[in-house]
Amino acid sequence: MPVDQSLVGREFPPTPQREVSRADVDAFATALGGPAGDAVPPTYPIVLAFDAMNAFLAAEEIDLFRIIHGEQRFAYERPVRIGDQLTATLTVASLRQIGGADIIGTSSAIHDASGALVCTAKATLVHTAGAA
Amino acid sequence: MRAGEAFEPVTYPLTRADLVAYAQASGDPNPIHQDEDVARSVGLPGVIAHGMLTLGLAGRAVAAWTDGAEVVELGCKFTNPVVVPADGAVEIVVAGSVKKVEDGLVTIALEVTCGDVKVLGMPKAVVRA
Numbered sequence: 502m503p504v505d506q507s508l509v510g511r512e513f514p515p516t517p518q519r520e521v522s523r524a525d526v527d528a529f530a531t532a533l534g535g536p537a538g539d540a541v542p543p544t545y546p547i548v549l550a551f552d553a554m555n556a557f558l559a560a561e562e563i564d565l566f567r568i569i570h571g572e573q574r575f576a577y578e579r580p581v582r583i584g585d586q587l588t589a590t591l592t593v594a595s596l597r598q599i600g601g602a603d604i605i606g607t608s609s610a611i612h613d614a615s616g617a618l619v620c621t622a623k624a625t626l627v628h629t630a631g632a633a
Numbered sequence: 634m635r636a637g638e639a640f641e642p643v644t645y646p647l648t649r650a651d652l653v654a655y656a657q658a659s660g661d662p663n664p665i666h667q668d669e670d671v672a673r674s675v676g677l678p679g680v681i682a683h684g685m686l687t688l689g690l691a692g693r694a695v696a697a698w699t700d701g702a703e704v705v706e707l708g709c710k711f712t713n714p715v716v717v718p719a720d721g722a723v724e725i726v727v728a729g730s731v732k733k734v735e736d737g738l739v740t741i742a743l744e745v746t747c748g749d750v751k752v753l754g755m756p757k758a759v760v761r762a
Contacts, residue, residue, distance in 0.1 A: 525658075528657070528658040529658045529659060531654075531658070532651070532654040532655040532657070532658035532659065532686075533655070533686070533689040533690060533692075533693055534645055534651070534690070534693070535693050539701075540696075540701055542689060542692055542693070542696075543692045543695075543696075543704040543707050543758075544685055544688055544689040544692050544707065547659060547685050548659055548660055551659065551660055551661055552660070565662070565663050566663055566664050566665055566671050566674075566675060567675055568663065569665070569675070569677075569711075570683075570684040570685065570711050571710065571711055572708070572709070572710045572711065572754075573684065573685065573688060573708055573709065573711070574706070574707075574708030574709075575704075575706065575707045575708060576705070576706050577703075577704060577705055577706070577707075580703055580704070623708075625710075629675050629676060
């Protein structure tokens with residue numbers, strides 16, 4: 502079933518605050534084959550963006566396994582640091598259908614506890630709709 | 634860093650165990666990265682690596698080349714899937730060169746391949762000089 506066109510422009514509620522802990526960053530860095538104890542990897546904010554995407558998918562009853570990542574862009578206002586308390590707010594930026602797939606453009610604004618923008622994570626999600 | 638400067642390419646092996654570790658650490662449980670049947674059911678050729686794992690490796694290469702310079706932008710399209718077999722490893726090769734240096738920012742054009750196939754579309758990083 503195609504995704505509802507009225508979604509474009511909709512902003513979803515901010516995700517629950519997530520602390521950037523040394524343990525979580527080390528797990529992420531080592532999963533990329535890097536050392537622990539280093540700076541926060543630049544792709545770490547995907548963890549926040551993923552929280553926001555999951556909430557969006559749940560709200561729209563879209564199955565995660567039908568989602569393929571088409572594009573990802575990060576723009577950073579400052580590096581993410583250990584101890585940051587971050588939330589992500591996802592907006593559906595665009596939606597089009599190509600060959601039975603929904604191409605969903607999203608933008609997640611990631612803010613710190615003071616409300617300052619830390620990073621904008623823009624993702625294109627390709628949703629391959631099933632027969633059901 | 635000067636425009637035109639090419640960095641030493643870096644090779645990263647990837648196995649199914651790496652996909653499991655990345656899924657846990659990143660919180661992305663999408664079964665297309667674990668389960669052959671699910672991956673095929675949505676038209677993929679097999680279990681594929683998380684696009685963000687591949688982009689994460691590109692980020693590692695950038696950090697190594699620039700001695701951990703502050704990243705201002707990072708992005709790509711995920712143009713070809715990285716199929717990871719049940720046994721053995723595939724190799725991700727990250728190459729890069731300085732495209733321009735302007736206003737204290739260094740733009741690095743990346744090329745990320747797996748078995749000679751470009752897997753990321755126009756991957757690019759901008760770091761503070």
